Amino acid sequence: MKRAIILVLDSLGLGSSEDAHLYGDQGSDTFGHIIEACDSGKANNSDRSGPLKIPNLLRWGLGEAAIESRGNSLPIQRVKPEGAFGFAKEISAGKDTPSGHWEICGLPVPFEWGTFPKIDNCFPRSLIDELLKQGNIPGTLANKHASGTQVIEEFGDEHIQSGFPICYTSADSVFQIAAHEEHFGLERLYELCKVAKRLVDPLNITRVIARPFVGNSKDGFKRTSNRKDLTTPPNDFTLLDQIQEANGQVISVGKIGDIFSNQGVSYTVKASNNMGLVDQLINEMDKVKDGLIFVNLVDFDTHYGHRRDVPGYALALEKFDKRIPEIESKLIDDDLVLITADHGCDPTWPGSDHTREHVPVVFYGKSIKAQNLGKRETFADMGQTIAQHLKIKPLANGKACELN
Template identity: 50%
Template sequence: MARAFVIVLDSLGIGGAPDADRFGDAGSDTLGHIAERVAPELPNLARLGLGAAAAIATGRVPRGFATPGAGAGFWAAAAEASRGKDTPTGHWEIAGCPVHFDWGYFPAGFPSFPAELTDALIRDGGLPGILGNKAASGTAIIEELGAEHIATGKPILYTSADSVLQIAAHESHFGLDRLLTLCEQARVRCDPYNIGRVIARPFVGAPGSFKRTANRRDYAVPPPADTMLDRLAAAGRSVISLGKIGDIFAHRATGTIVKGESNAALMAKSLELVATAPDGGLGFVNLVDFDTLYGHRRDPAGYAGALVEFDRWLPSLEAALRPGDLVILTADHGCDPTWTGTDHTRECVPVVGFGPGITGGAQGLRQSFADIGETVLVHLGLPAIGTGQAIGL
């Protein structure tokens, strides 16, 4: 029986979406600008069709990419139908559930959060107060306020261009369990504001050397309708979720959860998944380092290095596949490390499918990420949701 594996290279956009100008992102191009600045050698991604997918989105092949070669299956670019460019929106649409409503957002300037919300959180958590209360880069605001946080016991609250409230606190001085409890309370408090995620951002270290840890936790609202994960669960099929997939879907129908502290750790666990996943099942992987370590921090060289690491790993994945397996490489949004600011960018994403016997070639510009979820369901012999068009295999 067939198996499917969807690997999300978090934030690997391939050129501004048709509506990028509405988001201030016309001209953004995560992959293309990295290729221009750094020119990483990515022979396996090129062979499988990543450059050809980017050419569908932008009309040009990124620097250093050749046409697809032996082993290529199908490739496409996909535009996002949902309103927004954040992580849950992108992943839900990949899974067949576009978001056709507007999220709530907190303003960037101080104070970002309404007093009734912060007052409630102070009461809920027995806090002496809060710090931050503005839009900020997570690493920057920890460096700015980390020492005061340790001295006062006040957690650091901040937001971004996404529909999000983030809470940073020191694992030792504040306590990880206390931070997670506070975020659970904040999740309830944020519901009336239609906020997509509350994110726990624990860190360790001392002033001048603070470091965020792998104990991050996302508290998302559940998808508003069925996803491919619900379809698999209803059919009694196996779902294995690697990285932050479980958090993104509020742990609804996400099956077995496997965590990893880095892309490298998750790639190693992905090989274990391919070796053990049962017939008829789905492995759903998010590789977040591209986004958090390099996209948001506007580090093209670091992003390029992570892509090279992934490219070198790909042949081991291909060698582990069985007849009937389908792998789809994609992304949930862009985060162009050459762009202004530190936020996501509204871009098309790649849809690169391969596996033993998988064919199809160029599949054009898809009108929704939901085509990915529909393709997975059809490949696994399950009813499509109807929110997209499955790619003919």
């Protein structure tokens, strides 16, 4: 079996999709708006300044993919791509992380996941009552839609004093619980999240996320890398299952294992940030010569998209771009690398939620023909392309891109 690598630049959308108006996202453009902000000086700070500097990603074809998606020019240097480039629209009903990843791997989610209303005390009383009872906790805090960092700042002190975990949600299908690693306990938080997942399953909520943090109000609270996602398993076979059925291995780098509820995953390696995850990718490329290495670079979404931090997002892209030559140096002749995203999270957009956008489809490898792949009608085209490359059974959805 050959080797493939998927790099999900979590939330790097390429412009609002045709149905974005149904989500309140018409006009959103994560990548394009970052480029424009950099070009105008609005993304300058003490860490970076000037136009977005991503020569390697542009060389692979990301810039041309963005121009194809938005249908007009961007203030970037045009270069002749060395990879195959295009963009894809999502046919899944949501704009959440699991739906995006599952569709990339050939399993669109045509139904809508359950969500909680955007009101104070948004969780059903019966849900909270059972969480208190089965989780053996005296109470909860927040119980509303909130940004993860803001809710910790708002309720962190009260949480430490009362022992009440902080429960909150977003526009996504998610129930999140934040708790202090030392005062509440990390394992206790994980156990409480297991209880919560059982309780929200009847509500068709996709994920329960443990959001541990440390620190104090004087010096500031900080979320740690011990996040844990409890996700509803995929309801059918994905690319990951097909690879394992063909006796191949699937290596999860980052939160991929959590997103697929470890279904079809051989093993997982983690790290505390994007650069650590790239380090892990490089390590795995040295060891694993066949199958799939599947990477999610979560900082783009969690640290910069949701927090609406344009300079931070731009700097993170520039830092990742500098690692591209390291990845290239580890490629073997038949390797196929895919750069894509699972949704958008435009840091210039109002609010703090994901945005409904096209995603990049950028394939690179020594044997890949540089070409314009155009618009792909579903994310599943990417998974089907990888299945064809690995010479395994075709997926149920998607049309493979012809790369040679």
